Amino acid sequence: MKRSYSAVLLVCLSACLMCFGLVRLFPAPDLSKTYSIGTDRVYPYHDVDASGAPRGFVAEVLSEAARRNGVKLEWRPTAKTLLGALNDGDVDLWPLVSTDLKQSHPELHTTAPWLNNDYAFVAINPLFRNPANFSTIQTVAGRRSSGIEKLAREHFRQGRFAAHTDRRAAIEAVCRGDADGAIVELRVAHYFLAAPPPACAGKVPCFIGLTFRREQMVTAARPEAAAIADLLRAEIGRMAKDGALDRILLPWAYY
Secondary structure (H helix, E strand, C coil): CHHHHHHHHHHHHHHHHHHHHHHHHCCCCCCCCEEEEEECCECCCEEECCCCCEECHHHHHHHHHHHHHCCEEEEEECCCCHHHHHHCCCCCEEEEEECHHHHHCCCCEECCCCEEEEEEEEECCHHHHCHHHHHHCCEEEEECCHHHHHHHHHHCCCCEEEEECCHHHHHHHHHHCCCCEEEEEHHHHHHHHHCCCHHHCCCCCEEEEEEEEEEEEEEEECHHHHHHHHHHHHHHHHHHHHCHHHHHHHHHCCC
């Protein structure tokens, strides 16, 4: 009996030590702090208006998840890449990145996926409405991103990839005739179809859905903000169940 009691005591003590270790390894979110979350002003995903208030459907989702949990977020525009902003400590969180980030930069924390990204090829020349003519493409535009460039090189091997500062600049290059087409996220293609940039005035773009890749998207964080990132992700899961996620996304017509 004495030996059995000792064994039970040892198990309980071990469990307590394990729990203590887990608490130290995964500290509870600190809700007293204000966390900065970066944006490279990629509307309609995330951006800030003239007053600094967040706008875009990703910004709305994360802001609602933060509100529900008492998390204080400060949306901070930056001209740096997401890696530069996170690694330099300019921001604590980045709203949306590909799961590929975890493989290339394991030092950063990423949440479970919560959004899928599909891609479209945007062109003005009606010849490219038929993917059978893709072999004649010479120049493919896209935002400066290793992922976008990889897509271009994999599926338009004969073409040259022209990197641009952002998606709008890539689409404007197509409208000016500087590129045969551009690779952008399907949601961005939807947005530019509804609100074309000035360079595309009077032109009718064609948007060809590209089925060759679907990216799972996550929220990224510096290690110090990992618990907050996971808290927001968990709330997005609850929002999907109670209908709040639908109510945010459906008005954007990107669901």
